Amino acid sequence: MTEAENPAISINGISKIFPLPFRKGKGLLAVDNVSIRLEPGEIYGLIGPNGSGKSTTMKILLGLVTPTHGTSTIFGKASHAVESKHEVGFLPENPYFYKHLTGAETLRFYGRLCGLSHTQIRERTEELLDLVELQGARDRRLGGYSKGMLQRIGLAQALIHRPKLLVLDEPTAGVDPVGSRQIRDLILKLSEEGITVFLCSHLLEQVQEICHRVGIIFRGKLVREGTLEELISVEDQTEIILRNASPHLLDQLRSLVASEQTETIRIGKPRTTLERLFLDHAASDRRQNEEKSLS
Amino acid sequence: MEAHASTGNTYHALSPARIWVLATSTLTQLVRMKVFYFLIIFIALLFGAGFLFISLSFEQELKLLKDIAFGAMSLFSLIFAIVGTAILIPKDVEDRTLYTILSKPVPRREYLAGKLLGVLLLVGISLLAMDVIFTAILYLRQNIILTNQLGILDAKEIATPENIENVTAIIKNQGVRWELQAAVFSIFLKAAVLASICMLLSTFATSTMFTIIVGFAIFFIGHGQSLAREYFLQGTFSSPVEKLITVFLAILFPDLQLFNLTDGVVSGEPVPIELLLKITAIAALYLVIYNVVAILIFSEKEL
Numbered sequence: 287m288t289e290a291e292n293p294a295i296s297i298n299g300i301s302k303i304f305p306l307p308f309r310k311g312k313g314l315l316a317v318d319n320v321s322i323r324l325e326p327g328e329i330y331g332l333i334g335p336n337g338s339g340k341s342t343t344m345k346i347l348l349g350l351v352t353p354t355h356g357t358s359t360i361f362g363k364a365s366h367a368v369e370s371k372h373e374v375g376f377l378p379e380n381p382y383f384y385k386h387l388t389g390a391e392t393l394r395f396y397g398r399l400c401g402l403s404h405t406q407i408r409e410r411t412e413e414l415l416d417l418v419e420l421q422g423a424r425d426r427r428l429g430g431y432s433k434g435m436l437q438r439i440g441l442a443q444a445l446i447h448r449p450k451l452l453v454l455d456e457p458t459a460g461v462d463p464v465g466s467r468q469i470r471d472l473i474l475k476l477s478e479e480g481i482t483v484f485l486c487s488h489l490l491e492q493v494q495e496i497c498h499r500v501g502i503i504f505r506g507k508l509v510r511e512g513t514l515e516e517l518i519s520v521e522d523q524t525e526i527i528l529r530n531a532s533p534h535l536l537d538q539l540r541s542l543v544a545s546e547q548t549e550t551i552r553i554g555k556p557r558t559t560l561e562r563l564f565l566d567h568a569a570s571d572r573r574q575n576e577e578k579s580l581s
Numbered sequence: 582m583e584a585h586a587s588t589g590n591t592y593h594a595l596s597p598a599r600i601w602v603l604a605t606s607t608l609t610q611l612v613r614m615k616v617f618y619f620l621i622i623f624i625a626l627l628f629g630a631g632f633l634f635i636s637l638s639f640e641q642e643l644k645l646l647k648d649i650a651f652g653a654m655s656l657f658s659l660i661f662a663i664v665g666t667a668i669l670i671p672k673d674v675e676d677r678t679l680y681t682i683l684s685k686p687v688p689r690r691e692y693l694a695g696k697l698l699g700v701l702l703l704v705g706i707s708l709l710a711m712d713v714i715f716t717a718i719l720y721l722r723q724n725i726i727l728t729n730q731l732g733i734l735d736a737k738e739i740a741t742p743e744n745i746e747n748v749t750a751i752i753k754n755q756g757v758r759w760e761l762q763a764a765v766f767s768i769f770l771k772a773a774v775l776a777s778i779c780m781l782l783s784t785f786a787t788s789t790m791f792t793i794i795v796g797f798a799i800f801f802i803g804h805g806q807s808l809a810r811e812y813f814l815q816g817t818f819s820s821p822v823e824k825l826i827t828v829f830l831a832i833l834f835p836d837l838q839l840f841n842l843t844d845g846v847v848s849g850e851p852v853p854i855e856l857l858l859k860i861t862a863i864a865a866l867y868l869v870i871y872n873v874v875a876i877l878i879f880s881e882k883e884l
Contacts, residue, residue: 304883345680345884348680348683348684349683349684350680350683350684350883350884351883351884352881352883368686368687368688369686371684371685371686371687372686374684375684376680376681376684377681378677378680378681379677380677381676381677381678381680381681382676382677382678383676383678383681384606384609384610384678386609386610386613387606387609395602395606396681396685398598398599398602399599399602399603399682399685399686399687400685400686401596401598401599401686440681443681444681447685447686453684
């Protein structure tokens with residue numbers, strides 16, 4: 287398989303069991319047989335409640351945690367191999383970085399770690415500070431940055447070596463709506479430039495707005511996965527959207543829609559929201575647990 | 582391609598450039614914690630020792646000045662080596678900076694090497710600064726004493742060439758000599774060994790406090806280790822089990838007494854170059870052993 291044909295991410299049946307201290311043979315199953323595949327250029331959102339295994343999956347993908355079973359690759363290279371890190375940029379949840387460095391120094395530091403030349407670092411620093419709109423704060427120490435600014439400089443450091451894959455853990459956590467919108471727009475812009483994005487978020491509305499495909503993870507298991515269209519379509523219902531419908535027509539709607547002189551805009555599946563779908567799964571999961579504990 | 586067993590187990594040549602980036606960043610990180618304020622305490626101590634105890638004999642006065650200087654250098658370098666190293670990895674994990682670094686093309690062993698080198702740079706620079714201050718004050722004090730003593734000889738009308746030569750030789754023997762630098766270097770070597778032990782401890786320790794406490798405990802055990810070894814191996818209790826325990830202790834804990842050149846130097850004893858080379862080689866061996874073990878543990882660590 288050539289590099290161009292390799293998926294951006296290939297997670298194959300990974301499981302992770304964390305051993306519990308003083309309980310030999312027993313462990314905590316954090317991720318249970320999860321498989322995810324991302325094609326280059328996609329934006330994929332992994333959603334799930336706290337402790338569902340999102341971060342562990344992400345850490346396995348980045349080679350920070352070893353899976354108990356399964357494999358994980360980035361553009362065909364094993365996740366734990368240093369070579370795969372050339373292709374990936376990572377922004378952790380609520381990053382702090384080195385507070386004594388300024389914004390420009392932070393980018394220089396990460397650029398040097400990536401082995402970029404002085405000229406490349408200088409050019410890239412300017413480009414990225416422009417991109418994340420932090421030119422005005424380039425010489426200010428990170429200790430004085432707001433949460434939104436920290437997230438944006440975090441995004442810039444993740445992009446310093448021009449990675450083909452961006453992994454974002456809660457990229458808008460704790461950021462105000464304006465900052466959140468800026469980050470969302472940045473992600474879309476990067477996607478337009480061909481960068482593959484894999485993100486975890488609690489902000490379902492945002493995930494719905496920007497992700498091409500979504501996976502829902504509960505108790506370590508990937509319970510649903512698909513395109514937004516697939517996930518939020520309600521299969522047993524039909525929705526008819528009408529324009530210029532008269533009150534009279536509305537009265538007779540149930541029986542006469544097709545025979546009236548009305549322009550039919552769209553006939554298809556009505557949509558729920560990603561948030562509704564998520565909450566339904568959470569409720570169903572809770573019910574199952576209650577039933578289990580009763581039995 | 583997809584063989585996947587453990588994190589960080591693909592080996593590449595070391596990149597000195599990346600290690601240096603991490604080391605200088607670590608040094609800056611530690612310096613920004615305002616650690617160099619200790620120099621004010623050091624200067625105050627030396628001025629106190631150099632100019633307040635003037636009722637002592639000139640030999641005692643110079644010995645006391647050296648004693649206090651080496652004591653302070655040992656103490657500060659010990660604190661920097663143990664505390665400085667102990668806080669680095671937990672802080673990077675807490676701030677998630679470690680994740681951003683290790684998700685870049687940085688092998689874990691380079692991260693550890695960079696952090697350790699950063700601490701050693703801090704210890705080295707601070708010892709160098711203390712050494713310069715100490716040498717200047719000792720030189721100043723040595724010249725004042727020499728002038729005073731020659732004045733006394735003149736006043737007593739016993740300033741014969743022999744007496745002058747004798748007094749000058751005694752004062753110079755207690756004054757600025759190259760052996761002082763050898764003693765400072767031995768302090769650095771001891772601090773380097775302790776820093777590498779703390780780096781090893783912090784790869785599996787669950788708290789900074791644990792690393793600091795165990796680090797200081799190893800410091801004390803390391804100084805008593807040679808005494809214990811002599812007791813077991815040469816005493817009446819040298820059974821195979823006791824010998825085994827001693828050998829185990831010798832491997833587990835470094836013999837820090839080996840690096841103690843300061844007592845001899847304070848008394849004006851010479852330092853053979855062979856001894857200096859020997860302790861440098863021993864320190865290097867300890868550093869390699871502790872670092873290899875630290876890298877092996879850290880490579881498999883779940884972050």
